[in-house]
Amino acid sequence: MKKVYNTLASLLSVLALASCAGSPEALTYEHYKKRDLDYQENFRVLQMTDIHFGLATNFAEEWVYFDALIGLAEPDLMVLTGDMFMNASVDVVNQLYNYMDSKDIPWTVTFGNHDRQGFYTPQFIEGQATYDSYDNCLYVNPDDNVNGHGNHYINIVSGTDVEWQVIMLDSGSYHSLGATYDYDVIHEDQIAWYEDVIKETNKVQFDVDDFALVPPANVIPSVAFFHIPLFEYVDAYEAWEASGFDEDMGSGVYQDSGIWHGYYNSGFFAKAKELGSTRGMFVGHDHTNNFAIDYEDIVLSYGVKTGRGIYHDPEMIGGQVITLGDDGTIDIERLFVAYGE
Amino acid sequence: MKTKTLFLVTNLLLFFFAGISTFFFVMVLFTDAINNFRMVLAYLPLYLTLILPIYALIAVNRIAKVESDNLKLRKIKINALVFGGISAFALIYGFINVFVSFGGNFLSGGPSKYFPLSFLVLDFLFALIAVYILFIFRSEKCEKEAAPQKGALKNVGGVLKTIFLLFALYFLGTFAFGFYSFDLSLEHVGGTLPVYLLMILPSLMIVANEIVKGYVLFEKQKFARFILGLSGLGLTLVLGVWMFIYMNAKPNFVVDALTASFPLDFAISINLGPILVLILSLIPGLYLTIAYLLPNYCPIYKRWRAKNDNPTK
Numbered sequence: 001m002k003k004v005y006n007t008l009a010s011l012l013s014v015l016a017l018a019s020c021a022g023s024p025e026a027l028t029y030e031h032y033k034k035r036d037l038d039y040q041e042n043f044r045v046l047q048m049t050d051i052h053f054g055l056a057t058n059f060a061e062e063w064v065y066f067d068a069l070i071g072l073a074e075p076d077l078m079v080l081t082g083d084m085f086m087n088a089s090v091d092v093v094n095q096l097y098n099y100m101d102s103k104d105i106p107w108t109v110t111f112g113n114h115d116r117q118g119f120y121t122p123q124f125i126e127g128q129a130t131y132d133s134y135d136n137c138l139y140v141n142p143d144d145n146v147n148g149h150g151n152h153y154i155n156i157v158s159g160t161d162v163e164w165q166v167i168m169l170d171s172g173s174y175h176s177l178g179a180t181y182d183y184d185v186i187h188e189d190q191i192a193w194y195e196d197v198i199k200e201t202n203k204v205q206f207d208v209d210d211f212a213l214v215p216p217a218n219v220i221p222s223v224a225f226f227h228i229p230l231f232e233y234v235d236a237y238e239a240w241e242a243s244g245f246d247e248d249m250g251s252g253v254y255q256d257s258g259i260w261h262g263y264y265n266s267g268f269f270a271k272a273k274e275l276g277s278t279r280g281m282f283v284g285h286d287h288t289n290n291f292a293i294d295y296e297d298i299v300l301s302y303g304v305k306t307g308r309g310i311y312h313d314p315e316m317i318g319g320q321v322i323t324l325g326d327d328g329t330i331d332i333e334r335l336f337v338a339y340g341e
Numbered sequence: 342m343k344t345k346t347l348f349l350v351t352n353l354l355l356f357f358f359a360g361i362s363t364f365f366f367v368m369v370l371f372t373d374a375i376n377n378f379r380m381v382l383a384y385l386p387l388y389l390t391l392i393l394p395i396y397a398l399i400a401v402n403r404i405a406k407v408e409s410d411n412l413k414l415r416k417i418k419i420n421a422l423v424f425g426g427i428s429a430f431a432l433i434y435g436f437i438n439v440f441v442s443f444g445g446n447f448l449s450g451g452p453s454k455y456f457p458l459s460f461l462v463l464d465f466l467f468a469l470i471a472v473y474i475l476f477i478f479r480s481e482k483c484e485k486e487a488a489p490q491k492g493a494l495k496n497v498g499g500v501l502k503t504i505f506l507l508f509a510l511y512f513l514g515t516f517a518f519g520f521y522s523f524d525l526s527l528e529h530v531g532g533t534l535p536v537y538l539l540m541i542l543p544s545l546m547i548v549a550n551e552i553v554k555g556y557v558l559f560e561k562q563k564f565a566r567f568i569l570g571l572s573g574l575g576l577t578l579v580l581g582v583w584m585f586i587y588m589n590a591k592p593n594f595v596v597d598a599l600t601a602s603f604p605l606d607f608a609i610s611i612n613l614g615p616i617l618v619l620i621l622s623l624i625p626g627l628y629l630t631i632a633y634l635l636p637n638y639c640p641i642y643k644r645w646r647a648k649n650d651n652p653t654k
Contacts, residue, residue, distance in 0.1 A: 054372040056380040060444045086371040091454045116600045117607060119521045124457050173600065174607060176592040179609040184596075262359055312373045 019325060027142050029200045032193075034138045036155045037106055038078060039082035039163040042155060042331075043324040047225065049284030050112065051096070054087040061339070065307060069337045070103060073321050074188045077138075077154070077166070078105055081284045081303055082112025082227030086310065089119045093128055101134045101335050108138040108166075110150060111229035112284060115175040125292055126150065139168075142331025147187035148172055153197050153222075156324065165222035165277070165326045167194060172228070180264065182286075183228050186264030198222065198277045206305055211275075221328040222277045229283045229302070231265040236295035252291035252302070255313065260286055272298060280330045282322065288313050290320070292332050303336050314338060345555055352401065354547065357517070359398040360544065363507060364514020366391040369452065371604065383442035384444070386435030387452070390460050391426050392466050397424060399503070401592065404510065414483040425471025432464035458644040507623050509543035515602050516540040524603035529598040532587035535580040536599060542580070544572045546625035563633065570629025577622040584615060 048069070051061070084096060088331070100107045109129050116122050122189040126149035141150040148170025156164040197218075199211040206214050237259060240250040272278040273296060280292075280299035282300025289308070292301035304320045305312050318337040322330055369387060373380050408414045439457055443449040447458040472506040516537055524533065548570055557565045587594060595615060600607060603614030 011393070050368070052376075054376075056370045056373040056376060056384055057451055058380060058442065059449060086375075087368055089452060091450045091452075093454075095450055109631065113607070117604050118601055119518060120601075122521055122600070123525045143620070174593075174596045174610075176596055176612065177594065180611050181607065181612065191555070220650065239393050308376070 007099065011261055017229070019058070022026070027144050028181065029193075029197045032140060032144045032197065033151045033154060034045055034140050034152070035156045036162075039137075039158045039324075039326075040076065041154045041326055042074045043164065044073065044165065045223070045322045045323060046073040046078045047081055047282050047320045048078065048305040048306040049081040049227075050083040050287050050305045050309065051080070051304035051307045052083055052086045053092050053096055053307075054085065054116070055089060057088075058307070059261070062307065063099060065337065065339055066099065068341065069319050069335065071307070072107070072294060072335055072337065075105055075321065077156075077269065078103070078107040079166070079168070079225050079228050079282075080107070080109040081225050081282060082110055082171075083114045083272075083284060083330075084109065084112070085118055085125070086114040087117055090124065093125065094116070094277055097129060097131070097134060097137070101136050104136060106136050106138055106154075108152070110168045110226055111148075111170050111173075116173060116200055120298055144186065146189050146193050148190055150157065151190055155201065162201055162220050165198070165201060165220055166179065166222040167197065167278070169194065169224060169226040169268075171226040171262065172282075177263070179260065182263035183260060185228070185264060185266045186226060186230075186268045188266055191266065191268050194224075194268070195275060198275050201220045203278075219275070219277045221279050221324075223322060223324065224272070224278050226281070226283055227261055228285050229261045230267040230269050230281070230300070231261050232295060233259045233261060233283075233300050236293040236300045237291065239295060240291070240293045248291035248294075250291055251332070253289065253316070254291050255288040256286040258286070259289065269300075278330065280332075282311060282320070287317060290316060290334060299330060299332070301332060304336065308339060345652050346601065348405065349552065349555060352398075352551065355394060355398045355401060356544065356548065357513070358394040360510045360513030361390040361517050362394040362514070363510040364512075364518055365452075366395075367511055368601060368604070371608075371618075375608070376537040380442075383438060386438060386457070386464065387460050389431040390435075390463050390467070393424060393428060393431075395507075396617045399506075400424070402444040411483050414478060414481055415485075416477060418483070421471045421474040421478075425468055425475065426600060428467035435461050435464060480645060495620070505543070505621075505624060506618075508545070509547055512540040512618055512621065513544040520603060524598035526598075529587075531586065532591060533592040533598050535584040535587070536595075536615055536618065537601075538620045539580050539584065539615075540602075542573065542577060542618075542622040543625060546622075546629075550625070550629070552647060563636070566629050567633035570633065573626030574623065575626075577619065578625055580622070581619045584619070588615070619653070 016327060046062060063134040064071055078100065079101070085093060111125070115125055118125065124268060127141055129137050129150070130141050138152070138154050140152045150168065150170055152168050154166040154168075155162045156166065168191055169186050173311055174181040175184050200212045202211055202220055203209065206218065236261055237254055240246065243249050266336050272281070278298060282301050284303050284305070286302060287305040289302045290304050294297055301320070304316065304318045306316060306319050308314070315338070316333040316336060321335060323333070366388060369384060369391075373384060404413055404416045404420065407416060435457055439445060443457060446456055447461075450456055453459055518542075546569070550566065553562055553565045553569060585650055594605070595603065595612065599614070606612060606614045628645055
């Protein structure tokens with residue numbers, strides 16, 4: 001019996017030591033980016049969203065489709081905005097990530113509400129894109145206490161100047177309401193993280209101690225990518241509808257059965273407006289919505305659903321190219337690619 | 342090893358593999374269903390392969406209940422033929438399908454890194470097992486003999502038991518796949534533990550019941566099953582209360598730690614999985630307890646009484 005107690009005590013000691021050894025170093029905003037990208041005129045970001053690869057995916061057919069889309073988009077950066085997977089396996093995840101990395105184009109991911117539903121641990125899906133052999137992947141997942149996994153950003157630079165920032169946020173998956181579930185949101189601590197990234201980058205660039213000293217017209221422009229739309233997408237659509245679908249205000253379609261935002265308005269849009277950096281927000285989630293509306297000086301846009309995973313309109317799948325102009329403006333181009341084209 | 346023990350061990354192994362197969366079958370079918378069954382023909386061999394362990398489990402247990410040796414032998418041969426036929430079909434279809442659907446790539450991946458080769462190997466092994474069974478019984482002749490007719494009530498009971506068995510197998514598979522999807526942060530281990538235990542409780546009750554039937558003297562079975570039923574009920578209530586207390590304290594723990602275990606919940610946005618495992622765990626305990634209290638409605642107690650009334654039978 002004594003031997004058993006000794007063994008248990010040793011095990012507990014090892015566990016206690018392991019937990020002490022793993023205490024993370026203090027994180028700064030610099031830890032949330034992997035490396036900078038060089039800006040070139042009309043920088044093209046290809047947004048792919050809601051791919052929904054799962055156990056019943058035929059990769060041979062999918063890669064032909066993806067090759068066609070990427071060939072058409074000619075992107076400088078590829079961004080996957082969640083729900084890449086649903087009921088997937090480790091092999092399915094690795095196949096997509098290996099494919100993305102094989103294109104020799106920088107790429108990154110953020111998660112949707114379905115990505116964690118698969119034959120792997122939550123830790124696998126949250127960490128796999130940080131795998132060292134993915135040379136072109138810019139995803140990082142620092143060990144922090146901020147909500148979500150892999151909140152990170154990418155600086156697009158000319159020399160030492162940051163021309164654009166790409167902000168990637170994990171808008172979570174679900175929120176339990178007891179008997180039912182609603183969708184999650186970008187939480188307050190993530191909004192504080194976003195504010196920190198924007199302010200610190202601008203303070204360094206303009207060599208000032210206070211972000212308020214940066215002239216609003218000079219604030220570094222940014223775009224934000226996440227999965228679940230904000231409450232303001234509803235407001236924006238209503239405003240667009242009230243304008244008689246003014247073509248100067250918006251484009252695209254609203255064809256889903258709703259705008260399926262999170263369970264409460266956590267204030268991300270208000271913060272983005274206050275900081276004056278973010279020019280556009282790009283989400284996925286609602287597969288048959290692809291509108292983009294200029295709402296209170298921020299473009300609120302859906303992506304174009306990529307591929308034929310779960311429900312979709314076969315005429316409305318492909319990807320979306322967001323061009324980041326050198327004058328701080330964005331341009332949106334929807335690419336519709338059908339299978340067999 | 343005694344025949345009885347050998348049967349129990351075989352049954353346990355079959356039960357486990359059938360559990361994994363049921364869960365995997367449902368997962369692939371669900372994934373295919375939400376994709377308009379686009380891959381149903383390409384994945385047909387996989388579906389057939391996954392059905393085989395479930396078929397074998399049900400067949401073995403049905404055969405074990407047959408009293409006539411002649412009929413037993415006949416059923417073994419017929420079921421081995423069906424089992425072998427399905428596996429051979431899946432093997433041939435699967436082999437051709439590699440070239441039709443997967444561009445000749447035997448390691449195209451998906452369900453596993455080695456898919457579809459892994460399933461072809463399984464089909465080959467299943468076919469070999471069927472051939473082996475037919476081979477060892479090849480010289481034993483059996484006469485044509487009709488199985489005894491069952492009453493309508495018994496048929497309904499059989500169907501309900503099979504449905505319960507399939508649910509129990511599904512959650513046993515969910516539990517087994519939990520080793521792949523377990524939340525390694527251990528943040529919610531206090532909540533996931535009762536849920537995982539509730540997942541395997543129905544299967545444990547089925548196995549325990551079979552052990553009672555096989556190893557406890559027939560005269561003592563009635564009381565043993567009653568104790569088993571009460572234990573099952575007690576355990577279910579304790580685990581259920583534990584789960585609900587945790588759920589009340591941390592409502593999002595299913596989302597954080599069990600998303601992979603209850604995919605249907607998140608497809609319909611209803612917190613159904615934990616309730617379902619609780620209800621499923623209650624059923625065997627309730628059944629065994631009620632059967633003890635109302636013995637006139639339970640077939641095994643009727644047999645027990647008949648044997649007591651006529652010990653020579």
